[in-house]
Amino acid sequence: MNIKNNVKGLIKKLPGISNLVQKNEILENQLNEVKHQCVLNGRKAIEYRLKFKTLNNEKINVIFVCHRPAVWESLHSVYDVLNQDEDFNVSIVAIPNKKELPDLGLNHEEYESEGAEEFWKEYGCINGYDYEKREWFDLKKLNPDYVFFQQPYNITRCEEYKSWNVAQYAKICYVPYAYDFIGNGVLEETTPKDFMCDISFYFTQNNIDDHMVRDILKKYLIDDVKTVVTGFPRYDNLEQYKESFAKGWDFAEEGNYRVMWTPRWCTNEGNCNFFQYKDNIVKYALKHKDVSLLFRPHPQAFLNWNRTGEFPKKEADAYQKIYAEADNMSIDAEKSYFNTIFNSDCLISDTSSFIADYFTTGKPIIYCHKVDTFNELSKKMSEGFYWVHNWEELKKVLDDLKNGKDVLKERRLQLLQELFGRKQNAGETIKEIIKQDVRG
Incomplete structure (x- = not known):
């Protein structure tokens, strides 16, 4: 049980509070029932509209609501195949995300861009938010039939863009923004009920993933969401990255051993190793000039550690300055980051879906273990990891790999073939599913 649930449990035990909490939960459930009924009524109207469009050979409107460039690859191939098909009109609406603020969390209406407007500018995106007027673009103006969100978190979006409002005039489709890598309750966090009950399609990565998602839906008592095994669009076009230029490695000397480090961004799950290794990894790189170290923090990492007080901004700035000056x-x-990982030599990480992306390169992974959070898929994959529990073990593995000693290479490549060897085109499959849905 995490800290948040513990706090909720304590609050419920306070005198007089339990009745208020119970009444609040009843009201919330009633409100959610009303919202979902509106969604169901909206779906019926959408079905009639799609039938009318089919009879009149009208194009289908698909909207991608995007805020985070770092996870675009999870939808990129879907966008490409739909955009190239004459049966569809495809648009991207670039929006900011709620900024997590000290003392307020996400309980406010302050939004901050993650570079979405600039990143999707080349796609001819529509800017979804006017920062001066503090006004949102009305999605309904695009007459969408299907809408893809990058992430399932209603709490980070304004009211107009929350799933229960959008689902009343468009079918929501969802592709996970990351490989379903983590078990032990984390899947519930990445499939929140308030979003899952409003979507029409959840496109799963494989049979195991599909089974896990179906179990979540069953737990939530949701029986009107279609899950379809399509593969993971992020892995549709990996070949293009193998010989690609990687700007992220501009600083690296030719011939250096290229190490990437991607620690988990939150500590409340008990599996983040950033604070355990942050100083030793820096010292190692400064001492070994034949190593090039590329640290890739999660977009929310420093914001989160500042908010929790674990890494105040002044300390974080000083730490980042070391990288800037080396x-x-x-x-x-x-x-x-795919061109970056294919141009690296090894990865240091802890429990993160980034490991699954890196595994597709066939290159060695040093996994920093704390607690077991693997699901059935990642547990199999982890047979090809170098497991370490402290700095001494990590340093030894890194020294061995740098000197050409990679004893897990054969097993890792075998697992790569087993788990990712089958050629897929998830984007094309998703397009065909939408076409079938349009035809009824």
């Missing part, structure tokens, strides 16, 4: 170290600020 000639063989850098912090990766690129929006996308």
